[in-house]
Amino acid sequence: MNWNTCRLDELGQVSRGRSRNRPRNAPHLYGGNYPFIQTGDIKHAGLYITNHTQTYSEAGLAQSKLWPTNTLCITIAANIADTAILSYEACFPDSVIGFIADEQKCDVRFIKYFFDLMQARFKQIAQGAAQDNLSQKKLLSIEIPTPSLGYQRKIVEVLSAYDDLIANNERQIALLEESIHLLYREWFVHLRFPGHESVAVSAEGVPDGWQKLPIHELCNVIMGQSPKSEFYNFDGMGLPFHQGVKDFGGRYVKHQTYCTKPNRLAQSNDILFSVRAPVGRINLTNEQVIIGRGLAAMRNKHEAQSFQYYQLQSNFFKEDMIGGGAIFTSVTKKQLLDFRMLTPNLELIQEFERRSVPVDKQIKNLIYQNLHLQNARDQLLPRLMSGRLEI
Numbered sequence: 042m043n044w045n046t047c048r049l050d051e052l053g054q055v056s057r058g059r060s061r062n063r064p065r066n067a068p069h070l071y072g073g074n075y076p077f078i079q080t081g082d083i084k085h086a087g088l089y090i091t092n093h094t095q096t097y098s099e100a101g102l103a104q105s106k107l108w109p110t111n112t113l114c115i116t117i118a119a120n121i122a123d124t125a126i127l128s129y130e131a132c133f134p135d136s137v138i139g140f141i142a143d144e145q146k147c148d149v150r151f152i153k154y155f156f157d158l159m160q161a162r163f164k165q166i167a168q169g170a171a172q173d174n175l176s177q178k179k180l181l182s183i184e185i186p187t188p189s190l191g192y193q194r195k196i197v198e199v200l201s202a203y204d205d206l207i208a209n210n211e212r213q214i215a216l217l218e219e220s221i222h223l224l225y226r227e228w229f230v231h232l233r234f235p236g237h238e239s240v241a242v243s244a245e246g247v248p249d250g251w252q253k254l255p256i257h258e259l260c261n262v263i264m265g266q267s268p269k270s271e272f273y274n275f276d277g278m279g280l281p282f283h284q285g286v287k288d289f290g291g292r293y294v295k296h297q298t299y300c301t302k303p304n305r306l307a308q309s310n311d312i313l314f315s316v317r318a319p320v321g322r323i324n325l326t327n328e329q330v331i332i333g334r335g336l337a338a339m340r341n342k343h344e345a346q347s348f349q350y351y352q353l354q355s356n357f358f359k360e361d362m363i364g365g366g367a368i369f370t371s372v373t374k375k376q377l378l379d380f381r382m383l384t385p386n387l388e389l390i391q392e393f394e395r396r397s398v399p400v401d402k403q404i405k406n407l408i409y410q411n412l413h414l415q416n417a418r419d420q421l422l423p424r425l426m427s428g429r430l431e432i
Contacts, residue, residue, distance in 0.1 A: 044188045046187065047147075047187045048181050052140075057117075057135045057137070057138050058139060059135060065134070070098060071096060072098055076096055076129060077134075081094070106132060111127060111141070112141050113139070114138075114139060115175075116136065116137055116175075117136060117175040121160075121164045147190065151196060192432070196425045196426065204418070226355070228389070253383050256377060256378050257378035258342075259341060263307065264316070268304050275299065279301035280306075280329060281326075283313065294326050312353060314338075316371060317372075343390070347393075
């Protein structure tokens with residue numbers, strides 16, 4: 042079969058996102074009804090962007106642009122060459138390039154899979170002296186091997202079947218996680234726990250038998266310590282190594298870096314807690330990992346690790362904090378260990394564990410199903426996109 046080669050702008054419309062206002066973070070730009078897609082939203086999306094973390098107001102929209110459904114979003118700064126397709130109209134900044142496919146020439150999903158295949162090369166092209174950046178000019182210099190539209194769709198059908206299963210699992214994961222978050226909030230935030238009607242509550246809002254306990258009374262905590270960089274590698278030698286929030290984004294850590302010098306170790310099912318900006322992001326590990334100075338490993342002293350995970354999530358948020366909602370660049374061991382959280386009696390914690398642990402196991406199983414699906418898709422991707430495997 043003959044495949045042509047085309048530039049991206051020969052297959053559709055290409056232009057940068059828009060965010061003209063300075064400063065970019067002016068409060069009046071945000072909080073409205075218009076989805077504002079950022080590079081992180083694209084990085085953590087699957088085939089399609091189905092949620093976002095920020096919105097524009099009317100003022101935000103006026104200095105930006107609303108892109109149509111099925112626009113391919115391509116990051117050109119920060120996380121380079123991550124891609125995802127809009128499942129709804131949205132704005133995005135000039136750190137993202139939008140591609141609107143000419144439906145007579147290409148399937149936008151085929152172009153997305155081409156970027157998945159070529160991301161490492163795009164990152165090399167983007168490397169610069171000061172800051173990596175994939176300019177529109179660089180992007181348009183790439184030639185895309187392009188079969189007929191019908192054959193593109195055959196390739197897409199095979200690969201998107203995996204992505205559809207992954208997306209379905211992710212929806213199930215989100216529902217399961219939300220069910221436990223709702224249960225936690227019902228019992229331990231709104232204080233409507235089993236038997237609450239017969240429990241006295243103090244003027245400070247503390248039920249009888251509950252205490253505001255410092256973390257050091259709840260958890261065993263290991264503070265990370267980074268080995269010298271000469272012990273790092275990306276080839277899987279030694280143990281997985283994590284030292285900061287760049288490894289975060291999901292429930293479980295994803296390994297990128299390895300280390301042959303095990304200074305400080307976190308064990309399987311430990312909670313990893315970021316102690317450098319942004320302080321308070323948490324994550325779980327499924328195996329023994331080495332932790333650097335940006336992390337602490339935490340384990341509940343009563344092995345109530347599921348409760349501990351949700352308690353920490355309830356007290357610490359993605360973008361900030363130790364105390365008062367202020368954004369901290371770092372937190373000392375003493376500050377972390379002395380931070381107090383409202384904690385119920387052990388019997389109620391154990392009842393919560395009885396309900397939450399089976400759900401946690403379902404979530405874990407679905408996450409591992411997705412990993413297997415992703416691996417299978419990624420093995421097919423280069424063979425299909427090069428024509429080596431015919432359909």
